[in-house]
Amino acid sequence: MDKRPIGIFDSGLGGLTCVKEVLSLMPCEDVIYFGDTGRVPYGSKGRDTIVKYTRQNIKFLRRFDVKYIIIACGTASSAALPMIEKDYDTEIEGVVKPASDEAVAATKNKKIAVLGTAGTVRSGKYAEVIAGADKSISVLQKACPMFVPLVENGYTSGKITEEIAREYLEPVIEFGADTIILGCTHYPILEKVISGIVGESVTLINSGAAAARHTKKRLAELNMLGDEKKRGSVRYFVSDMVEGFAELGGMFLEREIGGSIEYIDIDGVV
């Protein structure tokens, strides 16, 4: 048994789709969440910048003596995690490996599409991990840079969102993928729109939820699950205004944000 909290970070709000699954699968665990809302988004930024922010975020979470860190951000998982994971004694997992594993298990026609930010697609990490698991699988990566601003501005359904999604998904349909990884933790909010376009027979993999499932398995293997007799708590930290996070966060969590929300000057973490 390990009573220490699980640390989770994202560039902003998307990681809450992972928190939602963590709370549901492991209600006894304490969680420290950091949303880097003051520097969001990561997806359009360069690798060096993402690596720098990722290091600061990890440093901040480690202040809470976390037992495990989930990078609930597709971009940081793809572009930064491979560069830094060996530098910490805390186990750190992103969304790429867990989501890829689930996709490899799900595909029947051996065609997987990965939707992600520009940074995620540029890193090529999903394609690499899937090829490492099964070389016979073809992978199509598609950058969907408008999905994050659409979601963050409340365009979660409707004509405009459908048109942009149709544009992004056209090559995916042509490619014939039977499995699509939602490689950015914002994208599950658009699940219905995406499913409506590609058809319900296509399996959508929620990368944040996959990371939560992987974390439970891994903590059990390591005998590091928390005290099952108590109910865990969540502390949220953000690098921009607390109000905005409280307002929009509920959309991702599909319930009100129950825990405390505090501001942290993340640049000051050095």
Place this chain on the structure above:
Amino acid sequence: MDKRPIGIFDSGLGGLTCVKEVLSLMPCEDVIYFGDTGRVPYGSKGRDTIVKYTRQNIKFLRRFDVKYIIIACGTASSAALPMIEKDYDTEIEGVVKPASDEAVAATKNKKIAVLGTAGTVRSGKYAEVIAGADKSISVLQKACPMFVPLVENGYTSGKITEEIAREYLEPVIEFGADTIILGCTHYPILEKVISGIVGESVTLINSGAAAARHTKKRLAELNMLGDEKKRGSVRYFVSDMVEGFAELGGMFLEREIGGSIEYIDIDGVV
């Protein structure tokens, strides 16, 4: 005569629409430009965060002994400048006053619309400045949060952009403004789309260009214009990757970025 450079900053690339006008009006001036591409956008963020970033950006520009600072960012001009302008001995001007002055001079039916980011609209600064100049003018402020991501992802024309613009401009048309302030320095890139919807009889005020015109006038008043016999140079600094800035910057500048582009760790400026 004052040979020191003019400092200009923006949250990212939008401020280049101001640089373009500075280079055209004052080709003899040296310019130091900082684009905070590592933390872009500002428009969706809270006031305290914008004030903090603005102070860091000013501190950075002052390292170059600048004679004048232009905040070529609608959000920082509205939400941060009023809180901090008294703290520096360098003269600092944003885009709000210059653009408002031009709009007040241009309107005939006394109806001005202001398009801006969520942060700009929330600050109410444009409405306040226009009311201060002429109380008989009615002002409609309209937040257009999707315009910046559209521009930064290359959607500068086409069906999707037109549909979003139509949605934002519907209340503006209903209001009957004869003058529209493009209150964010990204928006001139969408000038044709906007003009196509509201009609060519409506005057569009380019806030970055207005700030450049104001600067020339102000420097002349202060006898602080540069050496007219030489040709000025521009040094660009960014807080994210240099490549991305070089690629997209030309779209804003309407020519290739001629000066040097250097990375600066802006968090480290304290």
